[in-house]
Amino acid sequence: MVFTSFIFYLFFPTVFVLYWFVFQRHLKAQNVLLLVASYFFYGWWDWRFLSLVAFSTVLDYTMGRLIGAQEDDRKRQWLLWVSLGLNLSLLGFFKYYNFFVTSWVDAWASVGVHMPDATLHIILPLGISFYTFQSMSYSLDVYKGRLEPIKDFLSFATFVSFFPQLVAGPIERAVHFLPQVTKPRTFDYQRGVDGIRLMLWGMFKKVVIADNLAVFVEQIFRGYEHMSSITLVLGAVYFTVQVYCDFSGYSDIAIGTAKLLGFELMSNFRFPLLARSIPEFWSRWHISLTTWLNDYLFTPVSLSLRNLRKNGIALAILITFLVSGIWHGARWTFVIWGLVNGLLFIPYVIKGRLMQRAEVVAKGKWFPTLTEALQILMVFGLWTLTLVFFRAESLPIATGYFKAMATHFSGPILFKTGIVYVVVLFILDWINREDERNPKVLRIGPRGFRMAVELGMTIVVFFNMLSGYKEFVYFDF
Amino acid sequence: MTHDEVLAKLQEVFRKVLNDKTIVLTPATTAKDVAGWDSLSHVMLVVEIEGAFKKRFKAREIQNWQCVGDMITSLLNA
Numbered sequence: 001m002v003f004t005s006f007i008f009y010l011f012f013p014t015v016f017v018l019y020w021f022v023f024q025r026h027l028k029a030q031n032v033l034l035l036v037a038s039y040f041f042y043g044w045w046d047w048r049f050l051s052l053v054a055f056s057t058v059l060d061y062t063m064g065r066l067i068g069a070q071e072d073d074r075k076r077q078w079l080l081w082v083s084l085g086l087n088l089s090l091l092g093f094f095k096y097y098n099f100f101v102t103s104w105v106d107a108w109a110s111v112g113v114h115m116p117d118a119t120l121h122i123i124l125p126l127g128i129s130f131y132t133f134q135s136m137s138y139s140l141d142v143y144k145g146r147l148e149p150i151k152d153f154l155s156f157a158t159f160v161s162f163f164p165q166l167v168a169g170p171i172e173r174a175v176h177f178l179p180q181v182t183k184p185r186t187f188d189y190q191r192g193v194d195g196i197r198l199m200l201w202g203m204f205k206k207v208v209i210a211d212n213l214a215v216f217v218e219q220i221f222r223g224y225e226h227m228s229s230i231t232l233v234l235g236a237v238y239f240t241v242q243v244y245c246d247f248s249g250y251s252d253i254a255i256g257t258a259k260l261l262g263f264e265l266m267s268n269f270r271f272p273l274l275a276r277s278i279p280e281f282w283s284r285w286h287i288s289l290t291t292w293l294n295d296y297l298f299t300p301v302s303l304s305l306r307n308l309r310k311n312g313i314a315l316a317i318l319i320t321f322l323v324s325g326i327w328h329g330a331r332w333t334f335v336i337w338g339l340v341n342g343l344l345f346i347p348y349v350i351k352g353r354l355m356q357r358a359e360v361v362a363k364g365k366w367f368p369t370l371t372e373a374l375q376i377l378m379v380f381g382l383w384t385l386t387l388v389f390f391r392a393e394s395l396p397i398a399t400g401y402f403k404a405m406a407t408h409f410s411g412p413i414l415f416k417t418g419i420v421y422v423v424v425l426f427i428l429d430w431i432n433r434e435d436e437r438n439p440k441v442l443r444i445g446p447r448g449f450r451m452a453v454e455l456g457m458t459i460v461v462f463f464n465m466l467s468g469y470k471e472f473v474y475f476d477f
Numbered sequence: 478m479t480h481d482e483v484l485a486k487l488q489e490v491f492r493k494v495l496n497d498k499t500i501v502l503t504p505a506t507t508a509k510d511v512a513g514w515d516s517l518s519h520v521m522l523v524v525e526i527e528g529a530f531k532k533r534f535k536a537r538e539i540q541n542w543q544c545v546g547d548m549i550t551s552l553l554n555a
Contacts, residue, residue: 144540279517294516302520303536313520349517 001044003199003253004207004465011041012257019261020187027184031158034261038163042126045167049125052090056135057160059086061153064142068149076143083139091132094125099330127167129327133292135160138174140296147175155181164257168250170268170288177263185262194438195259197454201432201439202252204457207464209421210245213238216415221391224401228411232404238418239391240384241425244273247286255437270436271429273383274361276375278344281383289327293320314349318342328390333398337389344382360434483530483549490525494518504546526552 001008015037023029043050063083070076098119105115138156141147150156158181165172220227220235227235251268258265268288275281282290298320305312318339325338361376362368368376392398432439442454478486488502495513508514514522523539526532530552542548 144537299516299519299540300536302516303523303539306520306524309521309524313517316520 001041003250003257004203006465007044011037012260016260024187028154030185031154031181034158034163035154035161038158038161038166041163042161042166045126046123049123049128052094052125052128053131053161053166055090056087056132057157059083060135060139060160061150061156063139064149064156065151067139067142080139080143084136087132087136091128094122094128096326096330097122103332130169130171131160131166133289133327134171134173137171137292137296141173141175147178150174150178150182152182162258162263164254164261164263165265168247168254169286170251170254170266171292172265172288173292176266180263187262191259191262195256197439197442198252198256198259198437200256200454200457200461201442202249202254202256203461204249205245205252205425206249207461209425210242210249211464211467213242213245213418213421216418217242217391220415221397221401224397224404226411227404227408228413229405229408231411231414232401232408234413234415234418236384236388236391236401236405237422238415240273240380240387241422243387243390244269245425267436271433273380273426274376274429274433275379276361276372277348278341278379278382279348281379282345289324293324297323310349314346317345317349321345331393332395333389333392336395336398337386340386340389344386363434478553480549480553483552484545486529487526487545487548487552490522490529494521494525502545504544504549506545507543 001011015033018033019030023033039050039053042053060083063079067076067079067083070079101117101119105117108115138147138159142149155178159172159174159177162172162177217235217239220231220238224232224235248269255265255267266288268286270284270287272281272284275284298316301319302313302316305316308315321338321342322335323338324341325334325336328334328337361372367373388401389395389398392401428439428441431441431444434440442450442457444450444453484502484504488500491500491502491511491514492498495511495518497513500511502511508519523534526548527534532552534551538551542551
């Protein structure tokens with residue numbers, strides 16, 4: 001089931017009513033309801049893969065208990081490796097098996113040796129990268145002593161499968177989320193209103209902006225060989241805005257849905273398209289994944305390479321971005337995408353201009369300064385170029401797209417109307433930029449005006465939903 | 478070295494690495510309190526601290542530091 005399908009708007013009100021009006025006095029009953037609802041939500045797509053969610057849950061619950069009970073450091077480490085090994089094997093099989101087999105066969109074929117094709121027909125389970133990472137973070141945190149292992153299996157199972165963020169994040173941390181599951185929740189009217197507004201804003205970004213731009217992007221990337229340079233630039237820009245609205249829209253709906261159930265999920269996007277530097281961009285884009293990689297990969301790797309000083313940090317950054325690329329998908333284009341983004345980060349390490357506190361751009365002002373505007377444009381341009389690798393289905397297509405972009409100077413400019421969506425997104429993001437969890441566009445003016453804006457936005461979303469459901473881009477990961 | 482001497486020397490290292498002469502550390506100071514103290518600069522801080530105090534920490538010990546006080550404890554116990 002997805003947030004933008006009509007069935008969700010039957011499912012969620014039912015859960016909401018049962019949760020707050022039937023089971024409101026019984027925490028355990030509320031958690032059972034959330035667990036059943038989450039498995040129903042996931043099973044709506046394919047019930048067979050519920051066994052994988054259940055496996056990850058039982059595995060990390062058990063490993064957490066065993067690690068917590070063990071005092072011998074070596075045995076604790078061994079148990080952690082078992083947990084990580086099993087989780088990553090599951091992910092590796094379902095997501096990467098065919099990629100490795102194909103790459104292996106192709107590598108031998110390039111030197112004239114023909115190996116048998118041993119690829120399998122494997123369906124990628126929805127959200128496997130998200131819930132596996134979420135579940136693994138629990139074992140890692142117990143091992144590092146940041147968290148006491150939980151005894152209550154129901155609460156842990158609810159944490160792993162919580163339906164608002166199960167299939168596409170934000171990737172929650174047990175240390176942040178588990179205390180919310182184990183404590184009674186009370187309905188807060190203002191939190192509920194904020195949740196609905198955030199859901200509406202997320203739906204608008206997904207259904208109106210991302211899905212309409214997706215039509216142009218699909219046509220431009222499919223026929224890139226016959227498109228002019230400017231059309232191809234537009235195609236890349238449209239994809240940048242599409243993927244941002246698609247994914248941040250999903251996150252907003254997830255956070256809003258969770259708010260209506262009395263939970264606070266972590267922010268996942270903080271206006272990354274307004275970032276003024278590459279490090280700032282990565283502190284604003286897919287925050288739950290970048291902080292996960294930062295805590296569990298970059299930090300230990302960079303510390304173990306610290307004798308190499310800045311070179312060690314640069315190497316750790318490249319490794320982290322490489323893993324980030326592979327996390328996104330089993331394709332060489334994602335590997336290159338990850339590496340290019342890592343390389344774009346390196347100059348900041350060399351200059352010593354590392355991650356700065358990401359202040360709101362032009363806070364309290366109407367417009368950015370010229371320098372800020374140029375910085376935003378530069379980061380947006382570089383990010384847009386890297387996303388060509390992200391969108392292209394193969395490396396030859398990506399390189400062909402760049403080549404056509406650099407050489408097809410003549411020809412008509414097609415799909416110009418998409419610019420309207422880009423401009424609308426930038427204007428609204430600029431207005432909202434001070435608080436990603438409380439869209440300002442829905443809070444401006446007197447009550448009557450606000451209601452008119454909310455109603456207007458709802459109608460636009462509804463009519464766009466009628467044109468058919470388009471899958472979220474990040475469901476492929 | 479005494480607790481206060483370690484704190485003063487740590488402050489020097491922080492000021493040098495983060496290029497900010499106004500930094501004032503207390504045992505309760507965390508990364509949230511110091512502009513620029515993030516996961517990237519943290520590695521450079523560790524390198525400089527190890528050099529300044531001529532100590533070598535285990536990665537796990539470093540990852541358990543939650544505040545400047547934890548650093549001081551590690552340095553005094555090393």
